Amino acid sequence: MQVWLAADPQRLPADAATAWQQAHAAGVAVSVVAGMAASHDADWPAGTAAIVDGLLGIGLNRPADGTMAWWIGQINRSALPVFALDIPSGLFVDTGAGAPAVRAQRTLTFIAAKPGLLTLDGRDCAGEVDIAPIGLDYPPDETPHCLVNGPALFSAALPRRRHASNKGTHGSLAVIGGNLGMTGAPRLGARAAQFLGAGKVHIGFLAQPAPLFDPLHPELMLHAVDALALAAMSALVIGPGMGTDANAHKQFARLLQAAPLPLVLDADALNLLAADPALAGALAASGAACVMTPHPLEAARLMGVPVADVQRDRPAAAAALAAQWQAVVVLKGSGTVIAAPDGSPCTLNPTGNAALASAGTGDVLAGMLGALLAQGMAPLAAAQAAVWIHGRAADALVAQGTGPAGVTASELYAPARTVFNQLLAGARA
Structure with missing residues (x-):
C-alpha cells in the first residue's frame, strides 16, 4: 500500500494537518505528489490494484478546480476500482451535485448517511454505500437534514x-x-x-x-x-x-x-x-x-x-x-x-x-x-x-x-x- 498526499503539507487545513502528523507519528510512509499535476498522466505504481479516494471531504463548498480537478480526472480515467472515504471527492455533501467528481465503486461514509450520496449525481458517484459509525452518534438535539426512506x-x-x-x-x-x-x-x-x-x-x-x-x-x-x-x-x-x-x-x-x-x-x-x-x-x-x-x-x-x-x-x-x-x-x-x-x-x-x-x-x-x-x-x-x-x-x-x-x-x-x-x-x- 502507498499513501500519496496531493497537496503541500505546509498548507494543509487544521484537521488534515493533524492527520498528517498522526500518520508520521505512526510510521506511515506518505509520498508528497503535489507536483505530479501537470500535462502528463498520474504515475500509478505498477501492479496497483485499487485507489482509495480521500482528496476532498464534506466541507467542499465550490466545484473542484485546478490541481484537485486534475486528480479527480486522473482517478476517473485510471480504469482501476475506486473506493471513496466519506464522500467521493468533488461531490457536494448536501445536494449530490458535483462536476467534476470521483466515480467510485464503493463509498465508506462516516457517522451517518449524507444526502448527497443518495440523490442527483450521488448514486452514480458513490456506488455502494456503507456507513461506519466510528463510535459517534448523531447529536440528539439536532434535527436531521433529511431521512432515508424505508x-x-x-x-x-x-x-x-x-x-x-x-x-x-x-x-x-x-x-x-x-x-x-x-x-x-x-x-x-x-x-x-x-x-x-x-x-x-x-x-x-x-x-x-x-x-x-x-x-x-x-x-x-x-x-x-x-x-x-x-x-x-x-x-x-x-x-x-x-x-x-x-x-x-x-x-x-x-x-x-x-x-x-x-x-x-x-x-x-x-x-x-x-x-x-x-x-x-x-x-x-x-x-x-x-x-x-x-x-x-x-x-x-x-x-x-x-x-x-x-x-x-x-x-x-x-x-x-x-x-x-x-x-x-x-x-x-x-x-x-x-x-x-x-x-x-x-x-x-x-x-x-x-x-x-x-x-x-x-x-x-x-x-x-x-x-x-x-x-x-x-x-x-x-x-x-x-x-x-x-x-x-x-x-x-x-x-x-x-x-x-x-x-x-x-x-x-x-x-x-x-x-x-x-x-x-x-x-x-
Whole structure:
C-alpha cells in the first residue's frame, strides 16, 4: 500500500494537518505528489490494484478546480476500482451535485448517511454505500437534514387486509387523463393501482369516445370523464396523458370544484397548474389532501425557475414546492425526494435504478400512490411507501436479469405487488 498526499503539507487545513502528523507519528510512509499535476498522466505504481479516494471531504463548498480537478480526472480515467472515504471527492455533501467528481465503486461514509450520496449525481458517484459509525452518534438535539426512506417510516400506516372485508373496504380510485393519442397513460396507472390493492379502479378518459373495456385488465371500469361518479370515489389521480388543451383545462377545473377527495396530481395536471393561477387558486380553495409528483422540468415550471436551479439542490427545491403548494411533493429522479408542507425533514429514496428511465413508469407510480390513498393512507406515508415499492420493484427486475435496459412500465406491476405483500406480512408480524 502507498499513501500519496496531493497537496503541500505546509498548507494543509487544521484537521488534515493533524492527520498528517498522526500518520508520521505512526510510521506511515506518505509520498508528497503535489507536483505530479501537470500535462502528463498520474504515475500509478505498477501492479496497483485499487485507489482509495480521500482528496476532498464534506466541507467542499465550490466545484473542484485546478490541481484537485486534475486528480479527480486522473482517478476517473485510471480504469482501476475506486473506493471513496466519506464522500467521493468533488461531490457536494448536501445536494449530490458535483462536476467534476470521483466515480467510485464503493463509498465508506462516516457517522451517518449524507444526502448527497443518495440523490442527483450521488448514486452514480458513490456506488455502494456503507456507513461506519466510528463510535459517534448523531447529536440528539439536532434535527436531521433529511431521512432515508424505508419501511420504518411507513410500515405502521400500511392498509391492513382483514378476512371480513370486501372490494369496497379497500377504496375506489379514479385515474383521469387519456386525451387523444395518450390513452395508454391512465391505463398504466390504473393497472398499477389494481396490483397495489385498490378495491375498485375506474378510468375517466378525455378522449372521446372512451374505450369500452381494457382487454388485458377487464376488471377496470372505463368511462368518459364526464360520466365518472366522483361522489363514489375515495381518491383521484389526475394528469396521466391528460394534455393541456381547452378541454383538459375545463375538466381539471371541474374536478377541483368537486368534493375534496385526496388527490395525486401528475404530468399535465402539473403543467396546467403552472400555467394558470386560477387553477392554483382552485386547488388551494378545495382543501383537498394532495400529493404532487413532478419530474425536474415540471417542478421548474411550478416554481418559475430554470431546471438547473431545481437540480442544484433537489431537497431544497422539493421543500420549497411543498411549502408553496401546501402539498406533499415527490420530486422524481435519481434519489427521489419526498417533502411535506409542514417543513419536516425531507425523505430521500434509496431504491430504484436506471430501469425506471422509460416511458410510463411515472404513470405507474402515480397509480400506486393513488391506490394507497384510496385505501386510507395519509399523503406523506402513501408517498413514502409508493416511491419505495416502485423503486424496489425495479431493483427486483434488475436482480433477476431483466434490465436495466429495456424494462417497460407494465413489467413493474407484478414485482410491486410482491413487495407490497411482503411489507404487509411484515407489518402483521
